Amino acid sequence: MATPVLQLENVSRSFKKGRVEIPVLRDIDLDVNELEFLCLVGESGCGKTTTGKILSGLLGPTSGRVLFEGQDVASLKGEDYKRFRRSVQIIHQDPYASLNPTHTIYSILSFPLFRHGLVKSRQQARARVAELLAQVDLTPVGDVIDKYPYELSGGQRQRVSIARALTTDPSVIVADEAVSMVDVSIRISLLKMLMAMRDRLHVTIVFITHDLALAKYFAWDGRIAVMYLGRVVEISQTPSLTTNPQHPYTRVLLSAIAEPDPDRTRHKEHIQLRSEDIPRLTELPPGCSFHPRCPWFAKGLCDRHVPELAPVAALNNPEHEVACIPLVEGAELEL
Numbered sequence: 001m002a003t004p005v006l007q008l009e010n011v012s013r014s015f016k017k018g019r020v021e022i023p024v025l026r027d028i029d030l031d032v033n034e035l036e037f038l039c040l041v042g043e044s045g046c047g048k049t050t051t052g053k054i055l056s057g058l059l060g061p062t063s064g065r066v067l068f069e070g071q072d073v074a075s076l077k078g079e080d081y082k083r084f085r086r087s088v089q090i091i092h093q094d095p096y097a098s099l100n101p102t103h104t105i106y107s108i109l110s111f112p113l114f115r116h117g118l119v120k121s122r123q124q125a126r127a128r129v130a131e132l133l134a135q136v137d138l139t140p141v142g143d144v145i146d147k148y149p150y151e152l153s154g155g156q157r158q159r160v161s162i163a164r165a166l167t168t169d170p171s172v173i174v175a176d177e178a179v180s181m182v183d184v185s186i187r188i189s190l191l192k193m194l195m196a197m198r199d200r201l202h203v204t205i206v207f208i209t210h211d212l213a214l215a216k217y218f219a220w221d222g223r224i225a226v227m228y229l230g231r232v233v234e235i236s237q238t239p240s241l242t243t244n245p246q247h248p249y250t251r252v253l254l255s256a257i258a259e260p261d262p263d264r265t266r267h268k269e270h271i272q273l274r275s276e277d278i279p280r281l282t283e284l285p286p287g288c289s290f291h292p293r294c295p296w297f298a299k300g301l302c303d304r305h306v307p308e309l310a311p312v313a314a315l316n317n318p319e320h321e322v323a324c325i326p327l328v329e330g331a332e333l334e335l
């Protein structure tokens with residue numbers, strides 16, 4: 001198997017708030033394979049953005065390792081470290097906050113080109129910026145290049161954010177909720193563009209979203225990792241994860257997706273959770289974090305032992321992994 005382009009090995013990350021340590025990510029193992037479309041899915045606050053920032057080197061882990069092309073990022077120096085930072089680019093969650101309102105689109109996009117020494121003159125910079133704008137379908141380029149962000153629509157601004165991520169010719173783009181702030185019709189065209197970019201520019205896409213329906217429809221040939229309270233609870237190829245979801249949390253997320261056919265929505269499984277309350281990160285329950293809500297809770301097991309990701313024997317798919325002790329041990333479970 002080829003070396004994954006990025007790997008998280010046992011990565012944890014916490015933040016200090018006063019004297020309290022908030023464990024935001026715990027023991028994450030995650031491979032990002034070359035040219036895949038990997039979706040990180042989960043509810044608000046489960047740690048998706050933090051994972052994206054760690055993958056792109058904007059944040060370091062509190063413990064564990066991040067590997068880029070098989071090399072520990074912490075050991076990269078000089079030119080090698082710069083290459084890692086150039087190669088993995090993030091599109092931030094909020095395109096309003098991330099584009100400087102006092103700079104024109106040309107100046108926003110040419111800044112990283114000059115900083116990384118990718119262009120030598122203003123003429124070269126303008127030509128490259130025009131090329132980037134065309135790559136994200138912001139044409140005619142002349143209508144956009146000298147404008148300020150506030151003069152553009154939300155969808156156009158998001159395309160500028162994507163163009164900025166492309167300035168350094170990255171091999172990986174982490175798109176953090178890159179389409180959630182725009183209207184549905186624009187969302188679809190942005191997503192199609194991201195997918196086309198993967199094929200045309202050979203970039204690996206890590207797509208972060210709280211919307212499992214979006215992941216399901218757009219990453220059909222990719223993989224989905226479902227996160228809950230700072231951990232990955234299930235990961236697999238999209239068809240396997242969405243047609244054979246294993247973890248009760250994944251099943252809850254899937255059952256919440258509305259189907260175009262009302263009959264199918266009506267026949268969806270309804271999962272009765274033991275509790276609707278999501279525990280706070282500062283008061284995490286022992287063992288499996290999902291156990292206070294889980295219909296399969298087994299006393300003395302789920303509240304004592306932290307489940308690791310492992311394949312479920314019944315599925316016969318070693319790449320479909322789930323963090324649930326009763327499931328992995330093959331217990332007879334019903335919802």
Ligand SMILES: Nc1ncnc2c1ncn2[C@@H]1O[C@H](COP(=O)(O)OP(=O)(O)OP(=O)(O)O)[C@@H](O)[C@H]1O
Pocket residue numbers: 015016017022024042043044045046047048049050051093210281
């Ligand atoms: N710099 C920070 N300092 C303190 N706490 C933080 C910091 N960054 C994130 N957190 C906390 O970590 C948790 C996870 O945050 P994160 O932004 O990664 O979640 P998310 O899954 O991206 O959520 P959303 O869907 O709302 O974007 C949240 O409880 C958040 O308040």
Ligand SMILES: [Mg+2]
Pocket residue numbers: 048049050093176177
């Ligand atoms: Mg986020």
